[in-house]
Amino acid sequence: MSTAAQIRHTFTSSWLNVLLIAAPVSWWLAWSHVSPRWLFVVAALSLVPAAGLIGAATDQLAERAGPTLGGFLNATFGNAAELIIAITALRAHHTAVVKASITGSIIGNLLLVFGLSCVVGGFTHGSQKFNRPSAGPATVMLFLAVVALVMPAVLDLVSFGSLQAHPEEIDRLSFWTSIVLLVVYVAGLVFSFRYNRDPLRAGIAPSKGKHTTIAASLAVLAIGTLLTTVQAEVLIFTLAPALKALGMTELFAGVIIVALVGNAAEHYSAISAARDNKMTLALGISVGSSAQIALMVAPVLVLLSYAFGHPMSLVFNAFEITAIGLSVLAIAIVSLDGESNWLEGLQLLGVYLILALAFFLIPE
Amino acid sequence: MSTAAQIRHTFTSSWLNVLLIAAPVSWWLAWSHVSPRWLFVVAALSLVPAAGLIGAATDQLAERAGPTLGGFLNATFGNAAELIIAITALRAHHTAVVKASITGSIIGNLLLVFGLSCVVGGFTHGSQKFNRPSAGPATVMLFLAVVALVMPAVLDLVSFGSLQAHPEEIDRLSFWTSIVLLVVYVAGLVFSFRYNRDPLRAGIAPSKGKHTTIAASLAVLAIGTLLTTVQAEVLIFTLAPALKALGMTELFAGVIIVALVGNAAEHYSAISAARDNKMTLALGISVGSSAQIALMVAPVLVLLSYAFGHPMSLVFNAFEITAIGLSVLAIAIVSLDGESNWLEGLQLLGVYLILALAFFLIPE
């Protein structure tokens, strides 16, 4: 196949790419000033295939690069779409949306992605077994992230009287805690390269698709990145008026909607894996992607926020911390027995639903 | 045996039924207005055999009905006594007692029932093994209940300033969260019917007693239900003056005393099972009964409270939420190794004792 044919093949290999039509529609809506509500919805939809293109290109490059460099690529670009959307929001000073979407990505990947995987896999295959220890290191990573979120919040609340206080101590704790998280994350990468056992992406076998040329993959990566960046700009530009029109808080939009859009690819891969009776892979995508958000995306955003002159601390609000803590405990308890079924999936979806209901009802 | 003889047999098969004498004594005390203190104690005692009769009749009916319908009967009537007492308290607007007794039933079943089972079983048999995964689904159910209690409380505390606030959002969250709990509970029943593996009553083998006719069982069920209803009315009627006379808070009475009375049957069955070296069954009764209270009794009470025109939210107080959360974590950690001994039992009793001490010392 020629490079052009390979690029075309990547675009036509997923039905999700039908949603690419949402991008030009969003531009037309933005130009015509018709409705911030519809612009928001259409821009959000357009981000699903844009993020998917980055994911597909990364997978293709990782496949060519071999396990070591490939693992590094996946670990770095695996959540590139979330990172781009968050950076766009950060530059527009929408700090609350950034934190909310980090929260939503973590709880969504743990509860919604793995919950749906258990339901879909359970209905097709009954009780499914998975390799429990393989999810262990990523679960500990997530627990480390919980500690990193709890301590700044306790410091803020107890020593400075509220979670809205922003004294110098909080910035220093956020900064150094982010460094600790990144160091442990990089140590995890080194560990995986040395032992050929990725602690963050357990059970992820190299895909068996045809090899694509590097040129074609880089082209798709560039297109995907450009499109994600543009559509993220559109989404964040219309955020304030759209939320007002929809009667929705920044918190709910970030936790539920932005997170769903940015993680559509993980949903798709994990559920496919569950349908193929590969629950170790499904659990690996779900827990690994959450850990990546918590230990790589979140600290990078904190450090970048200093460059943007608008420091973002690691102090999340009480709902976000509670939701993340409960989700990590839920996945730890559910993955204990090394077995999953549709009931367990439904229980995880129940946890997600209760959290989502609470986020929906939180007043401004 | 004739139906009358079978009914008589049910009444004479448990020494607990000696306590039935407490019922007429309580009526005499109520009529003579002697002492609210003694009336309270005697009415509480009379509820133990009354609840026991409902349990015995349910078991007999379940045995005849076969696993599917029998499981449904057990799942529905297994905590009928707690439900009747709670509804009586709810109708008399004693919301605090209702929540306290739900809390007490959950922590009592987890810590006291299983703790005593471990001690009794451990002293007779040394180290005892149990089938760990069989308690898994019920543990996840309990965790779901913890989430359902934590989120409304966080919403109330953070957005409305206190756990006493009762805005419309709290009622809406309580209502929909109750629906989610009931849906997952029903899904658990369906799961158990389909796979012949009850997630809430692991290891519960059909009892090997003689079959009793349906007529006799229904008669015992009717008598037990009637007696429980009447005695619950007496107990709740004398509650306020008795607590004043005893210098006891509604919270302590609900968490410790009402809960003990309503769960006497579970205590008896679980400890018997432990003595017979059936720890999987003992754990199943303890965890299963807790889960049933949390996912069936509590949401049903919330929904019924709307019918009574005095909505009860899912916002429990800080002590109750902490106690339930710690108990669920305790049982999860203890049941991890699939082994029990008297030390583990003593540790659970220690947790219960510390919680009970705290509830005793909480001022009005």
Next chain:
Amino acid sequence: MSTAAQIRHTFTSSWLNVLLIAAPVSWWLAWSHVSPRWLFVVAALSLVPAAGLIGAATDQLAERAGPTLGGFLNATFGNAAELIIAITALRAHHTAVVKASITGSIIGNLLLVFGLSCVVGGFTHGSQKFNRPSAGPATVMLFLAVVALVMPAVLDLVSFGSLQAHPEEIDRLSFWTSIVLLVVYVAGLVFSFRYNRDPLRAGIAPSKGKHTTIAASLAVLAIGTLLTTVQAEVLIFTLAPALKALGMTELFAGVIIVALVGNAAEHYSAISAARDNKMTLALGISVGSSAQIALMVAPVLVLLSYAFGHPMSLVFNAFEITAIGLSVLAIAIVSLDGESNWLEGLQLLGVYLILALAFFLIPE
């Protein structure tokens, strides 16, 4: 060997004893009033070998005494140095330092000791296996301690408005909770004697050194105890001016520095065990020593505080409770899979570092 030679042998068998020179230096510094800062540092250093002597003598006596009495000796004197330092601080009314050093000993033993063990062991031996159930009872003990710390704090905060309130109820709850902890601790000792399976010191094999005479061991024990007592007096005497000079809070000094000094022996033994590929022993020292601090040292200090006429409650501050709770959860999650490696060690060290950063940044 003569008794004198055996005593000399004990003194020369550890290179840590070079630090004994710090004791006379501290006396000279105290006499010359040169610098409270340096006096504090030197007195702290001198406590490391002083605590080490008590540990060595206890080990020698335990070895001679056989498993039953030896286990009792270890269980009683295993944390004698921490106890002596804490009693000295308690008598000088430095309650905050006492609580901080209890906290620091618990989290240090769990995160720093076991974290370093995993890193050192992992680098030398790769992935290491350990006997998971053997750490179970001590983990449940630690969980019991968490409950014992959480309930008084919740009572104080919710019923009396702050963690600084000190009503009679808090003293009563602290007193009785301490009794419960001690009873369960003693029950654990009885359990270990009866089943020859120490729940608090799993995998600790009798050391294979030469037998030392009781006289020599008692002499070393006396010297170690005397030296620890004197140096603890020096340390506590210089505490206030030194902290002022160093710009350090009592909280940070207690949690990080005093705890490090008092637990140097545990660090040394656990890391040696890990280097010899005995991870069950390393985990046993780490978790067992923490449990001993929480269930024996802490309650004894609470009870003693009544004798000193300056009651110390079990109400720790929010940072201490959070740090202990998170550390216990961390060790429970890490020890779940029965396997350790350097990444897991680094993750535990990451948790410790984030906690230490927070304690460092907490203002007075």
